[in-house]
Amino acid sequence: MTTGARVRRPSHGPGSLLEVAVGEFITRGYDATSMEDLSRAAGITKSSFYHHFAGKEALLRAALERALDGLFSILDSEAARTGSPLHRLRHIVAGQVEVLVAELPYVTLLLRVRGNTETERWALERRREFDARVAALVxxxxxxxxxxxGVEPALAARLLSGLVNSVVEWARPGGSTTNLPAAVANAAFEGILPAP
Amino acid sequence: MTTGARVRRPSHGPGSLLEVAVGEFITRGYDATSMEDLSRAAGITKSSFYHHFAGKEALLRAALERALDGLFSILDSEAARTGSPLHRLRHIVAGQVEVLVAELPYVTLLLRVRGNTETERWALERRREFDARVAALVxxxxxxxxxxxGVEPALAARLLSGLVNSVVEWARPGGSTTNLPAAVANAAFEGILPAP
DNA sequence: GTCTATAAATCGATAGAC
DNA sequence: GTCTATCGATTTATAGAC
Known part of the structure; x- marks a missing residue:
């Protein structure tokens, strides 16, 4: 048995490496993660990693694109473009929670971006565009x-965004979304802790 | 006029330097900020900075302590220990917003900590203790x-924490707190976007 | 309390063999 | 597609003069 135990070097594709990298970025923080860290986590050397991605920032950009594509796809859906503003808002909030759980690591990374590099500023701008679309609907x-x-629209839009996005702080990767989107929407529209 | 224009070197105390450092940590991110960056922002050299603080992590710890002391002081106040659970919760939420605005940079830094160093893990643990106290009250x-x-206590506590903490994302440093704490409490307990 | 100079380690990234 | 070896820049931190 032991003679047949080969140290199989995992055949890595770009997708697999991106998944590993995003995981490291989240646990250690993007800036605190070195290419050495990424290589070790992927089981290859630094040089091999550079064969698949141009560098650290290219990895970040690919991850942020995935998160932003997921978010904007909500606005394009049928239910987000029909019915009353309130109905559309409810659907967007629930859809946001769905995307957030389905693409948890990528959205988590997006929400931590602060605008240090050109890539981060691009992502921040697209995020602001998404928030502006929701704020207009509010x-x-x-x-x-x-x-x-008595509800101030600008403040409400900001708190709504904050409440929904805070789900990344405790949601489980690949967790079940059975009733979470509806529960979050209920909390947002009817109160987190409403009186009886 | 030009002859009298002296380049006055600002006399720095530890408090002043901490303020500068926290500002840099927030704009660039803690890990992305070098001691060189801090020195430049403070107008002194790296060596002079080390005369006041043992290092980068000592600065972080001082900042996080200030934020945590502010938060825990809310729980110790009279209004947070008397009356019904709901009444106490309302006071805590409003007080949290007050502290958050008054100590904005320090709390902002606290909320971005991820547990990279021993100091960060210590701060995370104290934060979790604060959240647990609030969750128990919920x-x-x-x-x-x-x-x-129909309101699930654990979920409600998490969303409540997320909503309140999200205020740091857009609050102005030293901004007026005239009616913000009450407005945030209203949104949390009566709905961000309640039906008419 | 501030400075110049520098140590020692690590960073992102590249060259070139296999 | 993976590796070893290394470059040049930058990092945290210290030594020691003023």
Missing amino acids: RDAVEAGEIRT | RDAVEAGEIRT
Whole structure:
């Protein structure tokens, strides 16, 4: 048995390496993660890693693109473009939670970006665009009288974004989304801790 | 006029340097910020900076201590220890927003810590303790029948924490807290976007 | 309390053999 | 597609003069 135990070097493709890299970026932080760390985690040398990706920032960009594509696909869906503003908002919030859990590591990385490099600034800009689209919908819902009076649209949009995005802090990778999107939407629209 | 223009070297104390350092940590990220960056921002050399602080991690620890002391002081206040669970929760949420704005850079830094170093793990542990105290109060409120049925205490506590902490993403340093704490509490307990 | 100079380690990235 | 070896820049931190 022992004679047949070969140290099989895993055949890596770009997708596999990206998955490993994003995992390291999340646990150690992007800046604190060296190419040496990534290579060790993938089981290859630094040089081999450079054969697949141009560098550290190329890895980051690929990961952020995946997260942003997932988020913007929500806005393009049928349910996000039909019905009342409030109905569309509810669907977007639930969809955001779905994408967030399905693409957990990539979205987590996106939400931690601070604009240090050109790639990070590009991602921040696209994120702001997404938030602006949702904020516009919040204003529409308020103006349509679908929201109780006294709610400030700009503040509500920011808190809504904060509540939804905070799910990445405790969601499990690949976790079940059976009723989480609906539960988060309920908390957002009817109160996290409503009186009886 | 030009002859009298002296380049006055600002007399730095530890407090002043900490303020500068935390500002740099927030804009660039802790790991991406070098001691050279800190020295340049403070207007002194790297060596002079080491005269005041043992190193980069000592700066981080001092900043995180300040943030955590602010948060725990909320739990010790009179209003957080008297009245019904729901009443106490409301006060804690509002107080959290107050501390968050008053100590914005320090709390911002705390919320970005990921557990890379021993100092960061210590801060994470104290943060978890604070969250656990709040979560226990949420359970008490649910069991006391002060919360509408169907609300899952653990999920509610997490979303509540996420909503409150997200304020650091857009709050202005030293900004006015005239009605922000109350507005955030309203959003949390009565819905961010409640139906009319 | 500030400075110049530098040590020792690590960083991202490349050259070139197999 | 993987490796060893290394470059040049940058990192945290210290030594020692003023």
